[in-house]
Amino acid sequence: MDKTPVPQGRVIAAHGRHYTVELADGSLRKCFPRGKKSQATVGDLVAFTPQGNDEGSIDRILPRRNLLYRSDDTRTKQFAANVDQLLIVVAPEPLFSDDLLGRALVAARSVDIEPIIILNKSDLHGSMPLARQRLRHIVAAGFKVIELSALTTVEVNAELSGVLQDKCSLLLGQSGMGKSTLLNALVPDAAAATREHSQALGAGKHTTTSTRLYHLPGSTGDIIDSPGFQAFGLSHLTPDEIVQGFPEFDDVIGLCRFYNCTHRHEPDCGVLNALKDGKIAPERHDLYKRILAENEARSRY
Ligand SMILES: Nc1nc2c(ncn2[C@@H]2O[C@H](COP(=O)(O)OP(=O)(O)OP(=O)(O)O)[C@@H](O)[C@H]2O)c(=O)[nH]1
Ligand SMILES: [Mg+2]
Ligand SMILES: [Zn+2]
CATH class of the missing domain: 3.40.50.300 (P-loop containing nucleotide triphosphate hydrolases)
Structure with a gap:
């Protein structure tokens, strides 16, 4: 078995298919992904095959924390x-x-x-x-x-x-x-x-x-x-993940009558009651409904 350690580094810059990978000693390599897809992103730890003095090809992305x-x-x-x-x-x-x-x-x-x-x-x-x-x-x-x-x-x-x-x-x-x-x-x-x-x-x-x-x-x-963004779609999130984005819902979702309450129109909904009492801002609830609606539209395809 080949015992040579596989070189690893961290992606510190990404520009299309061009990546700059930093090694533990601080040196930099210009790297390209193997194959057509370039899925690595800044912050990724990667294993690569060196080419020449300062280039390389990315073999794989090491497991991500997030x-x-x-x-x-x-x-x-x-x-x-x-x-x-x-x-x-x-x-x-x-x-x-x-x-x-x-x-x-x-x-x-x-x-x-x-x-x-x-x-x-x-x-x-x-x-x-x-x-x-x-x-x-x-x-x-x-x-x-x-x-x-x-x-x-x-x-x-x-x-x-x-x-x-x-x-x-x-x-x-x-x-x-x-x-x-x-x-x-x-x-x-x-x-x-x-x-x-x-x-x-x-x-x-x-x-x-x-x-x-x-x-x-x-x-x-x-x-x-990072470059500025003009849109921020969240179509990959589940309804539960969307709710988690609204910490002001935390204390009241336990009060909903239905376990699968979507907090939009159900009776005895903790979120809707808090909204009515002025404890949750209508602007925030509207944003929640917009994100959820986009999500539902997508899952119908
Ligand atoms: N008055 C004032 N102007 C600022 C301040 N910070 C940034 N600017 C100005 O705002 C403009 C945009 O700043 P950038 O740092 O390029 O903005 P950015 O968020 O990096 O923009 P993108 O790279 O396009 O995403 C520049 O003209 C800055 O000089 C600040 O604290 N006060
Ligand atoms: Mg900028
Ligand atoms: Zn509810």
Whole structure:
């Protein structure tokens, strides 16, 4: 039997079928998936066959702790694997969508990843009240929100260094919320990388087009920057997983008369009663119904 250890590494960047794999000694290899499908994603641990000095082919993906993704009727989009926490970045300008935020929270909870919301651009004083107002149901549901300005490096590090310590965190959010600006405040060396990248693409702005993992300086934590999303389908979730995305339902679902209550129209439903009593926000219940309806439409195919 061949006793040669199979080389392994971690995917730190993914661009189509091109992967950058980091080895334990810190060296990098350009890797390509074997076969047509490229299923590896940033954060994946992979076994690969070296080719030449700095290339390789990915043989297989080692078992994942978790995988965060979104899906609609036609396709699945993987965000990252093996992450410890999700930092969902929102901002007052452009004003974030509470539908997309709510969906990202459901996705995180469905794979037991702790989500933290970062309300960025706190320096835009005039528009912050509306953003805070839009977050009040999320705060009431028990989610953690951190307000900061990514333009103030000292503030970013004071607010986040403890949160990020020893963890692999994924920055997720709509385009323009300030994910890459936040990354640059945390990892000064990343600035060069993002700028080079967008210039190479002729984009001129710092709009992120691929996902990449960076090591936090002076800490054992990692942070992943990702491109902004415009949609967040959750058609892969079961009804139970959708319910889990709404922690404010936790205390009242036990009160439903029917064990298979869908919390939409049934009599003696704990969720509907809490809604009527003003203990659950109508906006949150509407989001729940939208996600569930999309799911049912899909399972009819
Ligand atoms: N006023 C203010 N502007 C900010 C702040 N953070 C980011 N910006 C600006 O917001 C714009 C978008 O920032 P990016 O960091 O590129 O946003 P992103 O979330 O990475 O966007 P995508 O890569 O497209 O997903 C840039 O013009 C930033 O300078 C902040 O705290 N305050
Ligand atoms: Mg970006
Ligand atoms: Zn119910």
